[in-house]
């Protein structure tokens with residue numbers, strides 16, 4: 001069986017958590033392949049809301065195996081809190097949550113390094129979630145990291161000490177004011193490692209190969225979005241992992257020719273949290289309305305998300321890079337009540353109209369060129385069938401399909417599992 005992918009096509013927070021949860025009933029295994037607790041994936045069902053950071057979004061389904069793949073970076077402290085939340089809801093995670101031995105660990109000093117690095121940048125800061133993501137991936141590619149499998153070795157604490165001592169020197173090098181009590185942080189870390197060790201550590205690439213051979217269905221769950229990809233995103237205002245399709249290959253050990261469907265998920269408009277360019281960003285009442293109606297606050301940091309119109313230039317780019325085969329459009333309900341909707345179809349760039357993402361998309365270089373479409377007034381949140389949806393909504397979806405040349409198979413009209421319409 002091929003491995004399917006679910007990928008965010010914008011700057012994250014497209015609604016991946018909700019859709020993975022919806023799709024999970026069709027899969028035996030849900031596998032996260034990159035990122036770490038910088039992610040915040042929200043699921044809503046039975047009147048309850050859950051936010052997951054590292055744990056895959058299939059965890060609430062009884063029989064599905066959830067795998068944290070080798071490409072993920074794990075903070076045991078945050079992981080422990082996530083487990084405690086699952087326990088509160090009587091989720092028997094021990095039998096169905098597996099962790100790759102090759103996943104890297106976020107140490108307390110990685111978080112401190114993140115804070116020091118951001119503080120040293122002043123106004124040029126990335127707007128990181130400060131979860132230690134950048135420093136941990138730096139240690140991974142620098143070949144200094146500590147992996148989950150190391151926790152099974154007797155000397156893991158020696159390795160830890162050597163790395164943490166080096167980090168302390170690096171923090172001093174930044175020469176910024178970062179307050180911390182390392183002894184306390186380390187105690188918390190060691191306690192959380194003990195909890196993590198109660199879970200099943202596995203050689204996940206072998207596990208997945210076997211599962212494939214047995215005909216099991218596998219969905220790879222992405223975190224962040226294509227425009228935050230370390231190579232193809234709006235560098236340096238990106239995260240430190242490969243958020244695009246190729247990341248699923250390296251982050252799980254799945255060969256490229258084993259990829260099946262690539263589901264691409266996007267909001268009917270655009271949001272971004274943190275710093276960096278955002279050509280269609282709105283600073284007016286329309287942007288304020290999207291933020292308010294869409295409840296656009298970061299699921300990990302609570303920061304307000306910046307809002308703007310849909311950017312088709314950026315979306316086409318993401319569809320291409322990922323080889324998207326089916327699209328899923330989220331939060332259409334948030335656009336109800338706008339008389340006119342704008343979609344960016346090109347950029348004015350250095351006196352020229354262009355239809356691709358240029359190297360530098362800073363606001364001073366790029367002005368969006370918009371096409372206007374008719375809005376709709378009806379509240380979509382109670383609708384369950386395409387036939388109920390307003391004509392203008394269907395026109396909006398069909399217009400996007402034509403532009404993107406990929407079918408939009410699902411539209412989401414509210415945060416709940418049930419507010420999902422198949423087309």
Ligand code: GDP
Pocket residue numbers: 008012013014015016017018039040041042043044293294295298299330331332333334412413414415416
């Ligand atoms: P993720 O990081 O991609 O999983 O997305 P987040 O959970 O960070 O952000 C998506 C937010 O939108 C969450 O608060 C969801 O509950 C909410 N949401 C998801 N789909 C819809 C939708 O169709 N309509 C509305 N109004 N909210 C949605």
Ligand code: IMO
Pocket residue numbers: 008011012013014038039040041126127128129130131133134222223224225228237238239240273274275299
């Ligand atoms: P999900 O999976 C939205 C953003 C941060 C910052 C930049 C770098 O919920 O879609 P990092 O913590 O990685 O050093 O931050 O990336 N960012 C996200 N924005 N959703 C996310 O994840 C994000 N994860 C990181 O705001 O701009």
Ligand code: MG
Pocket residue numbers: 012013014039040041042299300
């Ligand atoms: Mg999120």
